[in-house]
Amino acid sequence: xxxxxxxxxxxxxxxxxxxxxxxxxxxxxxxxxxxxxxxxxxxxxxxxxxxxxxxxxxxxxxxxxxxxxxxxxxxxxxxxxxxxxxxxxxxxxxxxxxxxxxxxxxxxxxxxxxxxxxxxxxxxxxxxxxxxxxxxxxxxxxxxxxxxxxxxxxxxxxxxxxxxxxxxxxxxxxxxxxxxxxxxxxxxxxxxxxxxxxxxxxxxxxxxxxxxxxxxxxxxxxxxxxxxxxxxxxxxxxxxxxxx
Amino acid sequence: xxxxxxxxxxxxxxxxxxxxxxxxxxxxxxxxxxxxxxxxxxxxxxxxxxxxxxxxxxxxxxxxxxxxxxxxxxxxxxxxxxxxxxxxxxxxxxxxxxxxxxxxxxxxxxxxxxxxxxxxxxxxxxxxxxxxxxxxxxxxxxxxxxxxxxxxxxxxxxxxxxxxxxxxxxxxxxxxxxxxxxxxxxxxxxxxxxxxxxxxxxxxxxxxxxxxxxxxxxxxxxxxxxxxxxxxxxxxxxxxxxxxxxxxxxxxxxxxxxxxxxxxxxxxxxxxxxxxxxxxxxxxxxxxxxxxxxxxxxxxxxxxxxxxxxxxxxxxxxxxxxxxxxxxxxxxxxxxxxxxxxxxxxxxxxxxxxxxxxxxxxxxxxxxxxxxxxxxxxxxxxxxxxxxxxxxxxxxxxxxxxxxxxxxxxxxxxxxxxxxxxxxxxxxxxxxxxxxxxxxxxxxxxxxxxxxxxxxxxxxxxxxxxxxxxxxxxxxxxxxxxxxxxxxxxxxxxxxxxxxxxxxxxxxxxxxxxxxxxxxxxxxxxxxxxxxxxxxxxxxxxxxxxxxxxxxxxxxxxxxxxxxxxxxxxxxxxxxxxxxxxxxxxxxxxxxxxxxxxxxxxxxxxxxxxxxxxxxxxxxxxxxxxxxxxxxxxxxxxxxxxxxxxxxxxxxxxxxxxxxxxxxxxxxxxxxxxxxxxxxxxxxxxxxxxxxxxxxxxxxxxxxxxxxxxxxxxxxxx
Numbered sequence: 001x002x003x004x005x006x007x008x009x010x011x012x013x014x015x016x017x018x019x020x021x022x023x024x025x026x027x028x029x030x031x032x033x034x035x036x037x038x039x040x041x042x043x044x045x046x047x048x049x050x051x052x053x054x055x056x057x058x059x060x061x062x063x064x065x066x067x068x069x070x071x072x073x074x075x076x077x078x079x080x081x082x083x084x085x086x087x088x089x090x091x092x093x094x095x096x097x098x099x100x101x102x103x104x105x106x107x108x109x110x111x112x113x114x115x116x117x118x119x120x121x122x123x124x125x126x127x128x129x130x131x132x133x134x135x136x137x138x139x140x141x142x143x144x145x146x147x148x149x150x151x152x153x154x155x156x157x158x159x160x161x162x163x164x165x166x167x168x169x170x171x172x173x174x175x176x177x178x179x180x181x182x183x184x185x186x187x188x189x190x191x192x193x194x195x196x197x198x199x200x201x202x203x204x205x206x207x208x209x210x211x212x213x214x215x216x217x218x219x220x221x222x223x224x225x226x227x228x229x230x231x232x233x234x235x236x237x238x239x240x241x242x243x244x
Numbered sequence: 245x246x247x248x249x250x251x252x253x254x255x256x257x258x259x260x261x262x263x264x265x266x267x268x269x270x271x272x273x274x275x276x277x278x279x280x281x282x283x284x285x286x287x288x289x290x291x292x293x294x295x296x297x298x299x300x301x302x303x304x305x306x307x308x309x310x311x312x313x314x315x316x317x318x319x320x321x322x323x324x325x326x327x328x329x330x331x332x333x334x335x336x337x338x339x340x341x342x343x344x345x346x347x348x349x350x351x352x353x354x355x356x357x358x359x360x361x362x363x364x365x366x367x368x369x370x371x372x373x374x375x376x377x378x379x380x381x382x383x384x385x386x387x388x389x390x391x392x393x394x395x396x397x398x399x400x401x402x403x404x405x406x407x408x409x410x411x412x413x414x415x416x417x418x419x420x421x422x423x424x425x426x427x428x429x430x431x432x433x434x435x436x437x438x439x440x441x442x443x444x445x446x447x448x449x450x451x452x453x454x455x456x457x458x459x460x461x462x463x464x465x466x467x468x469x470x471x472x473x474x475x476x477x478x479x480x481x482x483x484x485x486x487x488x489x490x491x492x493x494x495x496x497x498x499x500x501x502x503x504x505x506x507x508x509x510x511x512x513x514x515x516x517x518x519x520x521x522x523x524x525x526x527x528x529x530x531x532x533x534x535x536x537x538x539x540x541x542x543x544x545x546x547x548x549x550x551x552x553x554x555x556x557x558x559x560x561x562x563x564x565x566x567x568x569x570x571x572x573x574x575x576x577x578x579x580x581x582x583x584x585x586x587x588x589x590x591x592x593x594x595x596x597x598x599x600x601x602x603x604x605x606x607x608x609x610x611x612x613x614x615x616x617x618x619x620x621x622x623x624x625x626x627x628x629x630x631x632x633x634x635x636x637x638x639x640x641x642x643x644x645x646x647x648x649x650x651x652x653x654x655x656x657x658x659x660x661x662x663x664x665x666x667x668x669x670x671x672x673x674x675x676x677x678x679x680x681x682x683x684x685x686x687x688x689x690x691x692x693x694x695x696x697x698x699x700x701x702x703x704x705x706x707x708x709x710x711x712x713x714x715x716x717x718x719x720x721x722x723x724x725x726x727x728x729x730x731x732x733x734x735x736x737x738x739x740x741x742x743x744x745x746x747x748x749x750x751x752x753x754x755x756x757x758x759x760x761x762x763x764x765x766x767x768x769x770x771x772x773x774x775x776x777x778x779x780x781x782x783x784x785x786x787x788x789x790x791x792x793x794x795x796x797x798x799x800x801x802x803x804x805x806x807x808x809x810x811x812x813x814x815x816x817x818x819x820x821x822x823x824x825x826x827x828x829x830x831x832x833x834x835x836x837x838x839x840x841x842x843x844x845x846x847x848x849x850x851x852x853x854x855x856x857x858x859x860x861x862x863x864x865x866x867x868x869x870x871x872x873x874x875x876x877x878x879x880x881x882x883x884x885x886x887x888x889x890x891x892x893x894x895x896x897x898x899x900x901x902x903x904x905x906x907x908x909x910x911x912x913x914x915x916x917x918x919x920x921x922x923x924x925x926x927x928x929x930x931x932x933x934x935x936x937x938x939x940x941x942x943x944x945x946x947x948x949x950x951x952x953x954x955x956x957x958x959x960x961x962x
Contacts, residue, residue: 068515069348070629072600072670074744085745087599089631109794111746111787113728115600115670117739120515123363132397136418136794137315137363140868142730142739144787146794155724156748169633170641172648194640216643222635227596229635 060189061128061149063094063110067137068120075112078153082160082200090122093195097180097187100200107150117141163226166197166208166241170220178210205243212237288383290440291520292448293530294321294345294376297481298369299453309459310841310956312416312894313402313796316471317361317394321345321376321450323386323438334431335388342390345379361394366454367873371849371888373449373481373532375518386438389450390431391473398423401467402796404839404892405927405954414463414941415954416797416837416894417790422466424457430471443523447484447530449476463791483533483567485560489548491578492525502652504551511543511559514604514626522548536564539848539906545609545625546571552579554654557625558610573610580654583682585689587701588636589667593815597636598704601669604629605653605680607661617664618678618772624664628653653682653689665691665700671731671741671761672704673814674774693772705773707764707811709818711825713747713784713803715754716833720944725749725800726787727832731762734779734807737854737866746787754831759817765810779807781865782825783857786832788943797894799942799951800832806863830859834943836951838897838924842959844889844904847872853891854903864901868893897926897954904962918962927952 065073067090075086081100086092099106114122123137124147138145166180174193179186183204189197199206210219219239223231233241296318302309322342326335335341347362364374398421405415440446451474458468485508492504506527507519520529533542541564547557554577560569589601606624608615617624628649630639639648656662662681668674680700681690688699695701709731719725727747732739740763747756763776786800805825811818822828844851852871856864873888904918941950 070514070602070631072602072631074742076745087634087744089600089602111726113742113746115742117737118510118513118515119368121363121365125361132317132361132394135315135317135361135363135397136400136796137365138796139365139368141737142742144728144785145796146787148794152789152792154722155750156726165634167634171643172641172646173643217641220641222633224634 060095061099061106061108061126061133062191063096063108063147064123064125064127065090065092065094065112066121066123066125067091068122071120071122072115073112073122074115075110076156077108077110077198078156079106079108079200080153081157082198083157084160084163084165084198086196086198088194088196090120091194093191095189095191095195095197097189097197097199098182098185098201102151105150107148107153109146109148109153109156111144111146114138114141114143114145160198160200161226162202163224164199164202164206164243165224166199166206166221167224168193168195168197168210168219168221170194171217174216174219175213176210176219177213178208180206180208182206207240207242209240210238288442289380290383290442290444290446291378292323292345292381292438292440292446293378293518294448294450295373295482295530295532296364296369296376296450296452297373297476298364298366299451300366300370301453301455303457303459309403309406310890310892311367311401312404312839312892314366314399314421314454315363316366316399316421316452316454317397318347318364318376319361319392319394320347321448322390322392323381324388324390325384325386327387327433332433334429334433337429343381343386344392345377345381348377361397363399364452366452368871369452370873371871372534375532378445378518378520381440383440383442386434386440388431388433389438389448389473389475390429391450391452391471393423393430393471395423395426398426402894404841404894405837405956407956407958409955412463412953413460414790414837415839415956417942418793418796419460419464420466422468424468424470428470430473432472432474434475436475443521445520445528445530447478447482449478449481450474451476479566481532481565482530483542483563483565483569484528484530485544485546485563485569485571486526486528487571487573488525489522489527489553489556490525490572490574492522492548492551492553492575493578502550502646502649504553505549507547507549509545509547509626511545511561512622513545514602514629517544522551531563533563533565533567534849536566537848538564539850541849547607547625547627548573548575549627549649550652552582552654553577554580554660555605555607555627556610557607557627559612559625577654577657577659580657580660581684582652583655583684583689584651584686585653585665585680585682585691585700586637586639586650587688587691587694587696587699589632589638589669589701590636590695590703591672592703592705593707597632597634598669598672599632599634599636601632601636601638601667601672601704602629603632603638603650604666604668605650606664606666616678617666618676621664621666621676626666655684656681667702667704669704671763672706673763673766673769673776675702675704675772676774677702677772693770705764705766705769705814706761707766707776707814707816707818708759709762709780709782709808709811709820709825710757710759711782711805711820712822712828713749713756713758713826714828714831715749715756715800716831718754719749719751721751723751723944725832725943727756727758727784727800728787729758729760729782729784731760731780731782732866733777734781735864735866737869740777740780762810764814764816765812766814767812769814776810778810780810781806781863782808783865783867784826784832786943790837790942795942797837798896799836800834801896801898802857802867803830803832804857804859804862804865804867806858806865824862834951835897836927836942837894837954838926839892839894839954839956840900840902840922840924840959841890841892841956842902843961844872844891845961847889848906850906852905852907854905855893855895856901856903857898858901867895867900895924897924899923902959902962920960920962922957922959924957925955927954 456469606617615623639650642648691700
């Protein structure tokens with residue numbers, strides 16, 4: 001084969017090769033792009049980074065029980081329609097799903113009692129996106145601390161009925177996004193483990209779809225209905241839990 | 245050609261795979277509990293431990309307010325190697341060389357401080373170092389130190405009531421803080437730079453000075469001030485403990501799953517103060533300690549955990565600032581197999597899960613190796629802690645590279661004695677199982693006292709007290725009153741229980757019934773159960789609103805009941821006679837706020853004051869305690885004394901007893917050293933006006949008006 005023809009064949013082979021590699025490279029770039037999005041902690045708005053043209057939702061309001069890790073507490077959470085009694089240990093992130101709006105605000109009051117006879121810190125904080133809206137703390141033995149957002153509640157609402165909760169316990173510190181829905185409406189959530197979702201006045205049965213943003217280990221999730229565990233789910237990076 | 249294609253494809257995939265690996269590695273690097281990895285940290289890293297002491301200054305021109313609380317919302321501390329050479333120019337806020345020491349994970353909003361606030365108690369920081377966080381940062385010499393505050397919500401102040409007659413400013417209510425120049429950098433260039441050495445621990449104590457420039461003149465106005473930070477001479481507020489862990493080395497026995505760490509806990513508790521990695525068999529810790537000559541000094545429990553090394557613990561006492569103690573450890577087993585312990589904690593009476601129960605593994609310390617942990621748990625050291633979830637299951641999941649301590653417990657054998665496990669929850673009798681074995685087959689351990697052996701599940705016994713709290717009058721329409729009830733061992737300040745849900749008393753009703761879980765004073769109980777107190781003291785306190793917002797201190801009187809017999813049989817409910825437990829004549833009255841301030845003569849770090857109430861001579865019930873702080877303004881430019889001599893209480897107007905104690909060791913009932921009775925001045929009635937509903941001050945009931953502005957009561961020095 002003449003030398004110049006050989007060069008042409010090589011050139012053609014190279015072009016074919018490039019044409020075949022191009023989709024793989026494109027796939028690689030898309031993978032890298034998606035991974036970067038997931039790693040950027042760009043997660044203070046609903047499904048940020050994952051949905052093409054969907055405008056970001058406003059940041060969700062999260063109630064946080066913080067302080068000295070492991071400190072036991074009992075917490076009363078009330079919005080304008082329902083109230084919940086929560087037991088747990090620091091830290092815990094609490095979100096009311098299907099929260100009721102009053103004059104454009106979502107009033108809520110939290111009252112916590114520390115259940116340890118020491119000077120550990122118990123801190124209640126209300127956050128919205130990157131902002132800490134309110135914070136209050138106690139370090140007194142069995143100290144009480146209260147905090148509220150929105151307009152002051154005239155009354156503590158009656159106990160939620162039904163009382164449906166989803167607990168995401170593990171892996172500790174994991175950031176995740178999710179969708180929690182009843183039969184009519186879905187709510188995008190964005191949280192960090194350990195997290196508790198209180199579903200206010202669900203319509204029909206509830207399911208939740210949770211996706212890890214980082215990868216610390218498998219999810220450990222359970223759902224309680226009026227105090228009884230009715231469903232558990234494990235796995236990663238995506239887990240679905242359904243009310244039976 | 246096929247090989248070439250595959251090869252090129254692999255080359256093309258290298259970038260995303262590397263990126264994924266970097267993301268995973270960044271998020272999952274194993275660090276000791278309580279430590280934070282700096283994202284900029286590379287392999288050449290060291291630890292920086294940051295703590296704060298506080299200094300408060302008030303304007304000399306105005307009467308100095310005494311403060312009951314002051315919380316500052318700290319976001320992070322940042323370090324920068326700039327400026328270098330002779331330059332004195334502070335690095336720009338956006339300089340890429342900044343490294344961040346964020347708030348510890350779980351202690352503030354967000355995680356690892358992104359974003360987040362940690363509320364630092366400045367009053368506690370006036371006498372003792374408040375540890376902020378320990379973080380891994382790149383090995384380097386840092387010249388600039390910066391404090392990052394939440395500039396939009398920098399914190400809040402709770403002043404005590406004013407001693408000035410006719411003031412219109414309420415005390416014992418939350419008042420916001422505001423920064424005079426929120427955009428200003430709060431930083432300093434260190435004359436002695438912060439040198440971070442590879443695998444070393446650098447302590448960075450910082451003095452946080454809050455100069456209050458403008459006091460509020462109208463209720464609701466903020467305290468406006470400026471905050472500065474300055475270096476503190478290392479050793480002024482902390483002691484150093486260092487030593488070796490014999491045989492730990494640096495191989496897998498020190499790095500397996502959980503890295504080998506040394507932890508310091510508050511003595512007799514499971515509250516970890518700080519941790520440090522054990523590297524090449526050596527460790528170094530810095531722990532808060534009082535100035536020399538202050539009482540008995542600080543005490544800590546130290547323990548080794550992680551890697552493939554058996555637990556080893558000791559108790560260190562009598563530490564003062566500047567001390568350099570040495571504690572060497574010789575673990576019983578190097579290269580131990582790792583197992584786990586897990587189970588479910590349920591309520592013996594109600595049958596459901598006990599949520600938030602605490603499970604601890606105890607071992608005797610080397611300093612008291614004959615201690616029998618199942619008999620005297622306070623003589624032992626807690627080396628692993630777990631909590632139960634909403635199903636009562638423990639431990640809560642950790643992460644792949646930082647699993648829960650109970651998932652990596654050295655398996656017992658000839659070299660490792662059985663552990664003692666303590667299972668406790670407020671209102672329940674504590675269980676102590678002295679024969680707990682970790683198993684290597686992930687079966688959840690082997691516990692002889694378990695309700696479902698061999699796994700380690702237990703039922704916690706309890707009993708109940710029922711009663712009624714009475715308000716002086718029903719809440720006014722449009723309001724409600726919440727009441728929390730507490731139980732403590734008789735004659736002590738050892739609180740043992742509180743209501744799971746506060747009582748809510750609505751308009752039209754002036755009473756609220758309650759049933760509180762209390763540990764049973766049982767006889768003939770199983771040996772694993774720790775007996776509850778024979779008699780209990782109870783008190784009820786309102787959780788009020790102030791001007792519609794959450795109120796940190798009650799506006800209703802506190803009611804007490806002394807020496808109430810606890811049930812002697814598990815699962816039984818006792819309703820004490822109505823003339824002993826909150827009789828109907830003892831009502832919670834809407835009286836507004838009140839406060840007490842006083843001076844202690846020659847206090848030390850172990851001094852504290854207890855306030856108690858004795859209703860109708862039925863017996864003293866201890867309510868709250870206060871440690872000495874430097875209440876009074878020492879004058880501009882003068883640092884606050886290392887040990888304060890003042891104390892304060894925010895309590896509703898009533899008659900109380902103040903008792904001074906010197907509590908060097910954690911005993912239930914130290915001997916009082918001085919006692920005085922005091923009556924807190926009630927607020928004068930407010931100026932007559934049409935009173936809106938809800939009450940603009942603390943509370944309002946259907947017969948009384950709204951309380952006026954509170955006044956402070958001064959106690960006699962003692």
